[in-house]
Amino acid sequence: MPLLLPLHFGKSYARRYLFNKQWGLFSKSPKIFLNNARIKREKINPGDPWRYYFDVSISGEKIFGFKDFANDILTKAQCVIGIDRGEAKPIAYTVLGLHNKEALEKGFLAGDYIEKLKNYDALRRDYQSRGRIVPKYLKSKITRLQKTLLETAASEILTLIAKYKGVVILENLNDKFRGSEKSLIPKKTYKKVEKLLTDSLQLAGLLRTDNKGSYWGALKTVFPAGTSQTCLKCEQLWNKDFKEEIISYSKNKDYQNIDYTDKTLNFYKKIYLNETYTVFYRERKYNEKKNLEDLQDIIREKEDAEIIRYLKMAIGPRIAQDTFICGLCGFKENADIVGATNIAKRGVNLIQKIIQR
Numbered sequence: 396m397p398l399l400l401p402l403h404f405g406k407s408y409a410r411r412y413l414f415n416k417q418w419g420l421f422s423k424s425p426k427i428f429l430n431n432a433r434i435k436r437e438k439i440n441p442g443d444p445w446r447y448y449f450d451v452s453i454s455g456e457k458i459f460g461f462k463d464f465a466n467d468i469l470t471k472a473q474c475v476i477g478i479d480r481g482e483a484k485p486i487a488y489t490v491l492g493l494h495n496k497e498a499l500e501k502g503f504l505a506g507d508y509i510e511k512l513k514n515y516d517a518l519r520r521d522y523q524s525r526g527r528i529v530p531k532y533l534k535s536k537i538t539r540l541q542k543t544l545l546e547t548a549a550s551e552i553l554t555l556i557a558k559y560k561g562v563v564i565l566e567n568l569n570d571k572f573r574g575s576e577k578s579l580i581p582k583k584t585y586k587k588v589e590k591l592l593t594d595s596l597q598l599a600g601l602l603r604t605d606n607k608g609s610y611w612g613a614l615k616t617v618f619p620a621g622t623s624q625t626c627l628k629c630e631q632l633w634n635k636d637f638k639e640e641i642i643s644y645s646k647n648k649d650y651q652n653i654d655y656t657d658k659t660l661n662f663y664k665k666i667y668l669n670e671t672y673t674v675f676y677r678e679r680k681y682n683e684k685k686n687l688e689d690l691q692d693i694i695r696e697k698e699d700a701e702i703i704r705y706l707k708m709a710i711g712p713r714i715a716q717d718t719f720i721c722g723l724c725g726f727k728e729n730a731d732i733v734g735a736t737n738i739a740k741r742g743v744n745l746i747q748k749i750i751q752r
């Protein structure tokens with residue numbers, strides 16, 4: 396299989412392929428052979444930086460069909476590694492056991508770069524909010540930092556794969572049904588993680604891509620819709636529909652189902668209300684802090700539009716200081732970790748289905 400290995404600054408993947416003790420080019424039983432001892436370079440547009448590649452051929456011990464190849468890897472896997480783009484921190488991950496669905500490890504990738512990126516991003520937003528042009532140096536600084544962060548994240552994911560014998564689960568970036576783009580890492584940039592991971596996994600013999608671009612092996616994608624709104628404990632999906640259902644149910648009860656001292660609302664199950672919440676006035680671009688007494692007042696005044704506006708915010712899950720809090724069961728967890736864990740859960744289900752087939 397002829398391959399072009401991208402050369403990175405710092406941690407060079409090509410170097411690993413050359414010097415790996417078990418299978419590298421210079422080991423006793425190499426599985427990698429030079430195709431033509433050449434460094435290739437290419438660029439698409441005249442202004443682009445050159446991209447350098449190392450040109451090699453790789454040999455495989457066995458030749459499997461895509462399905463056999465993938466099943467072989469998936470049945471040997473011990474866990475999945477769910478990756479999600481976060482809102483507060485760029486990339487969250489959860490390692491989930493394939494058999495017991497227990498979280499073995501969770502956290503955030505590329506920790507060293509998060510604060511820096513946040514600061515520059517805040518600076519950029521500041522320029523934008525004042526209607527000023529973001530200076531070129533700042534834009535390129537952010538782009539460079541995002542790139543470094545993603546490269547670091549990708550290499551940390553590879554470490555997790557090796558440590559846990561895991562299959563990587565990424566969000567399917569073609570899914571359009573996912574709220575606004577609030578993440579520190581835009582979709583377009585995040586594609587890079589996918590690219591870096593697929594390149595490395597292919598070279599490690601853990602992944603193949605068919606001519607339709609589908610992945611076979613140690614990387615799978617799942618649709619991310621609802622993953623950031625689903626409670627990890629009771630599995631309630633806290634989307635718009637569920638909230639609207641609660642609101643119209645309450646309206647039919649003339650809001651008599653709200654207990655202000657208990658701070659609960661009686662739906663089919665008891666729902667815990669937020670004691671304080673923020674109401675946003677779009678037309679005035681204005682946030683106002685409210686509490687349950689305010690809700691009680693507005694219900695007495697019988698202003699329907701206002702009641703709905705208040706009630707929507709009073710019912711959970713609230714994401715406060717980056718924490719997801721379920722209004723049904725009281726479960727609490729970092730909101731980005733909730734996203735990564737739900738992606739991992741979907742990955743486990745997907746893999747179990749594939750293996751059983």
Ligand SMILES: [Zn+2]
Binds near residue numbers: 628
């Ligand atoms: Zn819950």
